[in-house]
Amino acid sequence: MLPPRLTPTISTSGRGILPRFHSCIPGLWNHKAGLAIARGRFAKGENGVENGLRTYTYICMRNASSSSSSSSSSSTRWKSRQGKDWFARAAKVKGLRSRAAFKLLEIDTKYKIFKRGQTVVDLGYAPGSWSQVAYERTQPHGRILGIDIIPAQPPHGVSTIQGNFLSRRVQQSVKNFLLDPERGRPRRPLFSSSPDEEDVDDDVVAEEPSYIDLERHMNDHDNGAAGIQSTSPAPSSSSSSSSSPSLEQKQEQEQEQEQENDETKMVHVVLSDMMMNTTGIKFSDHAGSMDLCNAALRFAFETLKPGGHFVCKFYQGAEDKELELKLRKMFAVVHREKPESSRSESKEAYFVALRRNRYVDAATLGYVNDV
Incomplete structure (x- = not known):
């Protein structure tokens, strides 16, 4: 019995067919290629050439459009889901x-x-x-x-x-x-011709440097920050030799840090x-x-x-x-x-x-x- 929805093609010589589907097991589907080979009798001829005594090749009508249909099936499912998705349509x-x-x-x-x-x-x-x-x-x-x-x-x-x-x-x-x-x-407008006039420039955004520019100037920024820290005055010897800071001084330091x-x-x-x-x-x-x-x-x-x-x-x-x-x-x-x-x-x-x-x-x- 032929598999359902298939069209049989008969060839009396399998020499041109068998090498193409040599990896297929007779009687089983080749889902990847969208093809199937029916059960048949195969024999080795002289010089090892495969000869099909009678070979039936069935082309799956459902998958015969192209093998690429399987690769695009996920994309088709995604499009179908998006089309039915209310949030996707609303967006x-x-x-x-x-x-x-x-x-x-x-x-x-x-x-x-x-x-x-x-x-x-x-x-x-x-x-x-x-x-x-x-x-x-x-x-x-x-x-x-x-x-x-x-x-x-x-x-x-x-x-x-x-x-x-x-x-x-x-x-x-x-x-x-x-x-x-x-x-x-x-940017906010610097001047307005009328107090009732709309701020038409409210949506204008300043042009910003690119990521590459930011990367390029990062070291300069870090070095500048380090330089500022290095110029800060060191604590005097008198203060260092004084007693430990009082509770009020600690609270002030904590507030400054915060x-x-x-x-x-x-x-x-x-x-x-x-x-x-x-x-x-x-x-x-x-x-x-x-x-x-x-x-x-x-x-x-x-x-x-x-x-x-x-x-x-x-x-x-x-x-x-x-x-x-x-x-x-x-x-x-x-x-x-x-x-x-x-x-x-x-x-x-x-x-x-x-x-x-x-x-x-x-x-x-x-x-x-x-x-």
């Missing part, structure tokens, strides 16, 4: 770069993490839908800085740095960018939508996700203002409990979220950490050698 209509924007919109609607004029850092910003949401929710005069290893066109009004965020050098570039509180903000630390913390919200390419191996995918989350949290520890917020995507697994414990030490309130716009079959979830505590040191979070 396209609203001009958002991906459906992920609705996840952040849902989180912000519930927890009110954005305010006007904030500084927001978006880690793993590409393609830019989260940055679009942050830009709209912090206007006017908010500033958004996106970082990603993938080159992507920045969304309107968003500054970006391309680089591997796991590199401490790239993180230092981000900090250098943020030190100037006006850098990356929309003020210096607060000056280096210039970010109101840190977003992390970073995710490594998944392998299908749950342990590996979860471990990679935790590495990115911990890098984002350490950056938040170094740059986030007291009272600031932290939103981080993670791949669920055994180690996320440890990450949650760190978050609870650093923030007043921590929530686990699975937005409705997140696909039910996905293992992703989000930590929403609100109101950073002022008095949290590096040792509490396990950053023994923190710089």
